[in-house]
Amino acid sequence: MARSGRINKAQLVLGTVMRVFPVTRVATDGSMEGETTVKSWEQAKEMLASIASRKLERPANSRVFITHTNAHEQAQFVADELRKKISVSPKELSIYAAGPTIGANVGPGSLGIFMLEESLSP
Numbered sequence: 353m354a355r356s357g358r359i360n361k362a363q364l365v366l367g368t369v370m371r372v373f374p375v376t377r378v379a380t381d382g383s384m385e386g387e388t389t390v391k392s393w394e395q396a397k398e399m400l401a402s403i404a405s406r407k408l409e410r411p412a413n414s415r416v417f418i419t420h421t422n423a424h425e426q427a428q429f430v431a432d433e434l435r436k437k438i439s440v441s442p443k444e445l446s447i448y449a450a451g452p453t454i455g456a457n458v459g460p461g462s463l464g465i466f467m468l469e470e471s472l473s474p
Contacts (some may be wrong), residue, residue: 375400387399412442416465417467418430418464421455424447443470450460473474
Protein backbone atom coordinates (compact mmCIF):
# COMPACT_ATOMS: atom_id res chain seq x y z
CA MET A 353 0.00 0.00 0.00
CA ALA A 354 2.93 2.32 0.60
CA ARG A 355 4.30 1.67 -2.90
CA SER A 356 0.98 2.69 -4.43
CA GLY A 357 0.76 5.86 -2.28
CA ARG A 358 -2.32 4.71 -0.34
CA ILE A 359 -0.41 5.12 2.93
CA ASN A 360 2.63 7.26 3.63
CA LYS A 361 6.08 6.02 4.72
CA ALA A 362 5.50 7.00 8.37
CA GLN A 363 2.36 4.85 8.49
CA LEU A 364 4.30 1.98 6.92
CA VAL A 365 7.11 2.19 9.48
CA LEU A 366 4.71 2.59 12.42
CA GLY A 367 2.57 -0.31 11.26
CA THR A 368 5.62 -2.52 10.75
CA VAL A 369 7.10 -1.70 14.16
CA MET A 370 3.78 -2.16 15.98
CA ARG A 371 2.90 -5.22 13.87
CA VAL A 372 -0.60 -4.04 13.02
CA PHE A 373 -2.73 -5.12 10.09
CA PRO A 374 -4.92 -2.51 8.39
CA VAL A 375 -8.38 -3.53 7.20
CA THR A 376 -9.44 -1.13 4.46
CA ARG A 377 -12.57 -0.65 2.37
CA VAL A 378 -12.89 0.61 -1.16
CA ALA A 379 -15.82 3.03 -1.29
CA THR A 380 -18.27 3.14 -4.18
CA ASP A 381 -16.41 6.17 -5.58
CA GLY A 382 -13.15 4.16 -5.67
CA SER A 383 -11.47 5.85 -2.70
CA MET A 384 -9.90 3.75 0.05
CA GLU A 385 -11.07 4.18 3.61
CA GLY A 386 -9.65 2.65 6.74
CA GLU A 387 -12.18 0.28 8.31
CA THR A 388 -10.14 -0.76 11.34
CA THR A 389 -6.71 -1.93 12.46
CA VAL A 390 -6.03 -5.21 14.23
CA LYS A 391 -3.00 -6.67 15.96
CA SER A 392 -2.81 -10.12 14.40
CA TRP A 393 -3.40 -11.88 11.10
CA GLU A 394 -5.97 -14.13 12.82
CA GLN A 395 -7.91 -11.06 13.98
CA ALA A 396 -7.71 -9.58 10.49
CA LYS A 397 -9.27 -12.67 8.89
CA GLU A 398 -12.03 -12.80 11.49
CA MET A 399 -12.65 -9.06 11.07
CA LEU A 400 -13.04 -9.46 7.28
CA ALA A 401 -15.76 -12.07 7.83
CA SER A 402 -17.47 -9.94 10.52
CA ILE A 403 -17.50 -6.79 8.40
CA ALA A 404 -18.83 -8.66 5.38
CA SER A 405 -21.59 -10.31 7.42
CA ARG A 406 -22.71 -6.92 8.79
CA LYS A 407 -22.70 -5.29 5.34
CA LEU A 408 -24.80 -8.00 3.68
CA GLU A 409 -28.37 -6.79 3.99
CA ARG A 410 -29.90 -9.62 1.95
CA PRO A 411 -27.46 -12.54 1.87
CA ALA A 412 -29.79 -14.75 -0.19
CA ASN A 413 -29.64 -12.17 -3.01
CA SER A 414 -25.89 -11.66 -2.78
CA ARG A 415 -22.85 -12.85 -4.62
CA VAL A 416 -19.69 -12.87 -2.51
CA PHE A 417 -16.21 -13.23 -3.96
CA ILE A 418 -13.16 -13.73 -1.78
CA THR A 419 -9.89 -12.94 -3.50
CA HIS A 420 -6.38 -13.69 -2.33
CA THR A 421 -2.77 -13.31 -3.35
CA ASN A 422 -1.09 -16.66 -2.72
CA ALA A 423 -3.24 -17.28 0.40
CA HIS A 424 -5.88 -19.85 -0.55
CA GLU A 425 -6.05 -21.46 2.92
CA GLN A 426 -6.64 -18.07 4.55
CA ALA A 427 -9.32 -17.25 1.98
CA GLN A 428 -11.04 -20.56 2.74
CA PHE A 429 -10.94 -19.70 6.46
CA VAL A 430 -12.66 -16.36 5.77
CA ALA A 431 -15.29 -18.10 3.61
CA ASP A 432 -16.00 -20.62 6.39
CA GLU A 433 -16.22 -17.87 9.02
CA LEU A 434 -18.59 -15.84 6.84
CA ARG A 435 -20.86 -18.87 6.38
CA LYS A 436 -21.00 -19.25 10.18
CA LYS A 437 -21.90 -15.58 10.72
CA ILE A 438 -24.78 -15.22 8.26
CA SER A 439 -28.14 -16.93 8.72
CA VAL A 440 -28.83 -17.58 5.03
CA SER A 441 -26.36 -18.85 2.46
CA PRO A 442 -25.48 -16.31 -0.21
CA LYS A 443 -26.53 -16.92 -3.79
CA GLU A 444 -22.86 -17.47 -4.59
CA LEU A 445 -19.70 -17.61 -2.49
CA SER A 446 -16.52 -18.16 -4.50
CA ILE A 447 -12.78 -17.91 -3.92
CA TYR A 448 -10.46 -16.58 -6.64
CA ALA A 449 -6.77 -15.81 -6.91
CA ALA A 450 -6.20 -12.09 -7.49
CA GLY A 451 -4.77 -10.96 -10.79
CA PRO A 452 -1.35 -9.39 -11.24
CA THR A 453 -2.59 -5.79 -10.98
CA ILE A 454 -4.11 -6.31 -7.55
CA GLY A 455 -1.24 -8.53 -6.46
CA ALA A 456 1.35 -5.91 -7.39
CA ASN A 457 -0.42 -3.30 -5.25
CA VAL A 458 -1.21 -5.33 -2.14
CA GLY A 459 1.54 -7.95 -2.09
CA PRO A 460 1.50 -11.66 -1.32
CA GLY A 461 -0.72 -13.03 1.44
CA SER A 462 -3.46 -10.41 1.07
CA LEU A 463 -7.19 -11.08 1.19
CA GLY A 464 -10.20 -9.17 -0.10
CA ILE A 465 -13.96 -9.57 -0.21
CA PHE A 466 -16.19 -8.27 -3.00
CA MET A 467 -19.95 -8.31 -2.52
CA LEU A 468 -22.73 -7.68 -4.97
CA GLU A 469 -26.34 -7.55 -3.82
CA GLU A 470 -28.88 -8.04 -6.56
CA SER A 471 -31.90 -5.78 -6.38
CA LEU A 472 -35.27 -7.32 -5.72
CA SER A 473 -37.64 -7.60 -8.66
CA PRO A 474 -40.71 -5.36 -8.49
